[in-house]
Amino acid sequence: MNLAHPTIALLCLAALTAQAQYVKGNEAVRILPGGSKRIETPPTTHALLPKPCAAASPGCLGGGWRMVETPEGLMECTEIYARPTTCRASTYGAQKRSRLWIVKTGGQWMHCSYPDLNQDCVSTKSLPSPAVQ
Template sequence: MKTHARFFALIALALATSAASAQFVKGNEAVKVMTDGSKKVEVPPLPSVALGSPCPAAKPGCTGGGWKMLESDSGLVECTEVFARPTTCRPSTYGVEKRSRAWIVKVRGQWMQCVQPDISGECVSLKSLPVSAVQ
């Protein structure tokens, strides 16, 4: 009986750990943990060309190729664009709702978008075509 209880406890722990680790992308250079424990987070810089008005995260139909998942000072957010301008992001629904998502990360000094929250997987430069997957 104790063996079964330990087995189920280990499974529960593994599931909880995997769900928690998916809330950030390991190796994302955009997130720096400071010596006091606080986080300093970068987002992709605005392009030199003028952008149109931001499409608010609260407005239906603004996701155009899926949600862009970014780290922010307050944690993981999903945005309608990669630049995270004001009103374009909202708290993450990852792990609660399945949506088309692209993970925006900084790897070796370059901004990339990845299909999964993992920089060793399928990632392309932000300068390339968008990548997303329903998750």
């Protein structure tokens, strides 16, 4: 296979980028019989939440973007809860930004510095450590 050919190189890069846009083992994403997905986002019940900070607002990013799987796909959100207006389409792989990956593992919600359950993951109740990616 000749990877020097631009079309093949672009297809390989696109495939790698698409694969990296989820966290393998994230219990919040379940594949159902028939291939459909069931997506769970962190619950907001019993939580005192501030007014949502819109993803389009420039002053909302204390600590970087939260990468959250939603029924619409992977989104960049200003918070872990993915409430309406707080998320936008992912730019992962296209733009370098400070990011945290919100995942569920062992029944607990965690934020990870990278899209990997084995790297720098702590409880969402702890202070995050975003990484520029």
